[in-house]
Amino acid sequence: MQLDAEVSSSGGTADESAVNKYDRFLKWLLDNGAHFPLLELREYESDVRGVHAKEALAGDQVVVEIPLRCLITVEMGKESDVGKAVLASNLPLDAPKHIFLMLFMLTDRRNPSSFFKPYYDILPSSLSNMPIFWTDEELAYLKGSHLLVQIEERKRAIEADYAAIADVAPSLPSICSVEEFKWARMCVCSRNFGLEVNRIRTAALVPYADMLNHQRPRETKWTFDNARQAFTITTLQPIAPGAQVYDSYGQKCNHRFLLNYGFAVENNREADNFCPNEVGLWQERARKGERERGPIGALTAGDRSSLQPEAPVLEPRRTEQGNGPGREGGGEEGGGEEARIRKEDGMVVCSLIWFFPVCEQVKRIRVCVSDNENMKAALSLLRVVVANEEELVRMLGPGNMFKTARDITYPVSLGNEERVLHTLLKMVTDALALYPTRLEDDVARLARRDDASLRPFSNRRHALIQVRGEKEVLSAFQTLCSTALTLLDVSDNVFKETVNSLYSEGNFFAANYCSDVLYRLRQEEYRRADAAAAQRSVKVNLTNPTIV
Known part of the structure; x- marks a missing residue:
């Protein structure tokens, strides 16, 4: 293998010192038993590189083998002096496995004779692509996004x-x-890679393997091979000569890619066209040392609910309308549940709140354009939040089947669902108003190729991809709500034509909700109306009683 041919640049000859450090890195791996003869590194720009096939690769072919001695594992960090102190103290750390890997690397790289020095030398000296290191100007590109809060929380x-x-x-x-x-x-x-090494669940830094970029669907798989005592990467399909060889970092929302990896995927879709991009609809507002008590009857992007999917459904204490909340549940010290009835805009509203005396976690229900469990949980909570007194009796009364708010997966009534749709529509509309640009503008900007500020790999481009994805989710919910609201009391023919039109346009998200949830609600409403009409039409003739 010609080491000087292993690092190439699509834009010309790389800096000599950079080539030399990669030469040393590759030689170190090969000298210690690593194998990757069919692959090469290519550098696209400073600190942006990928792994390419030097020749055609077959499917089910091991293309990378990195021996155990070249891996940095969690256990190595635990054996360091600082690691031992951390273990002994049982600290509640944010990411313990990451911490031990960090402690080993931070301590060991100070040793100029470290076995891992060739690996440390090729790690980027700065991580300016990671949002926690962005400048204020770059962070401003995310205006309106909850990711700004997550970045600050990570710091x-x-x-x-x-x-x-x-x-x-x-x-x-x-x-x-x-x-x-x-x-x-x-x-x-x-x-880092989560692995099982010799029957021990651990995490590890794996030199060379960590240079494969992300793509879905995956075309390679990786594992620790106990027989080889090495980390291996195996192809899942043939790969053409010169093509980039990818790893899959998993199915993730772009906010996770950007926050944790420093990039956003422009077309973040699965093979079945599912897009995992998400937005958070509401969150807890409790802070350390405080008890959350905020009203949640009118939810907006700025006034978010603390109602949790697992919150027990409680029977509220009956009070006079407008005279303040009735309470059930735990006391001030222990945490528990709180149920409230209050009059708001002429409607009696119950707020069910799960609270803790000390709460540091900010929790949101994250939803994407899918009828998944999070979407069902969001609708379930809203059905409780907007319920009137009659509906609450049905939910909370004797014989009710709901043990938690998440259980209310089936709509309560047509009127309740109408209020849910209005509330959700306001939430997403308010959230969209927080962004300084429109979705159409973002789509148009990303389509342009003459905007130097949006060059590939730039933070500005990744920020724009992120906010565009959030707006796409919010807009999908906006369309679902506004369309469903127009179909509440139309004729059956108009209802069916509209739903068929949604399907033909590819808007399966709104179409499925309307054809499933809304259609059944309408049919139940018709049956109730017919039953009531039939009951009113029954007349008893008392002038000529029947004697039995």
Whole structure:
């Protein structure tokens, strides 16, 4: 193998020092028993590279083999001095496995004679593509997105881990600064593999294997082969000569790709056209040391519910309308459930809240354009939130089948579902209003190829891909709600024509909701109306009684 041919650049000759460090890295791997003779690294621009096939690859062919001695595992971090201190203290860390990998790497890379030095040398010196390192100007590209909150939370979590570890291991500041700790966290976050090595569940950094880029559907698979005592990558299909060889990082929403890996996938769709991009509809507002009590009868993007899918459905204490909440459940210290009835806009509303005395977690129900469990949970919670007194009696009364809010998967009534749709429509419309640009504008900008600010791999392009994806989900919910609301009281013919039109347009999300949920609700409403009419038409003639 000609090492000087292993790193190439599509844009010309790479910097000599960079080529040399890759030469040393590849030689180190080969000298220690690694095998990848049919692959080569290509660098597209600074710190952006991929792995390519040097010749045609067959399916089910092992193309990468990295021996165990070249892997950095969680257990190695636990054996470090700082790692032992962390283990002994039983700290509640944000990502424990990541922490131990980081601690080994941060400590060991200070040793100029480290066995892993060739690997450390090819790691990026900065991670400017990771949102936690973005400038204020770059973060402004995400205006309107909840990802901005997640980025800030990630920063605080890493800083909290650093401070907690420094408390139990005073040597940590001499090993690394907070910024170096953040760098290591994102290196590990974006590169580690969850493995089972010799029957031990662990995580590991795997040199060379961590250079494969992401693509779905997957065309390779990886594992730790106990017989070989090596990490292996095997093709799942033939791959053409010169083609990039990809790994799959899994089916994920773009917010996870961007936050954890520093990129967003422009066409983030599965083979069946399912798009896993999500948005969060509401969240808990409780902070540490506080108890969440906020009203949730009128949900908006700015006033989000703390109602949880697992919240027990309780029978509320009967009170006079407008005289404040009735309470059931746990006391101030223990946490529990709280049920409220109040009068709002002429309607009696019950708010069911699951609360904890101390709550640090911000939780949202994340939904995508799919009738999945999260979508069902969101609708279930809204059905409780908008319920009137009669509907609450049906939900909470004797013999009800609902043990948790998540159980209310079937619509309560046509009127209740109408209020759900109005509430959800307001939520998504308010959320869309937070963005400074429209979805159509984002789509048009991404389609242009003459905008230098949106070049491939740029943070601005990845930010635009992220917010466009969020708007697509919100717009899909907006269309579902507005369409369904127009179909509540139309004729059967108009209903069927509209649903068929949705199917023909490929809007299966709205069409399935209307044809399933709404259609059954309409039929039940017709049956109830017919039964009521029949009952009213029965007349008893008391002038000529029948004697039995």
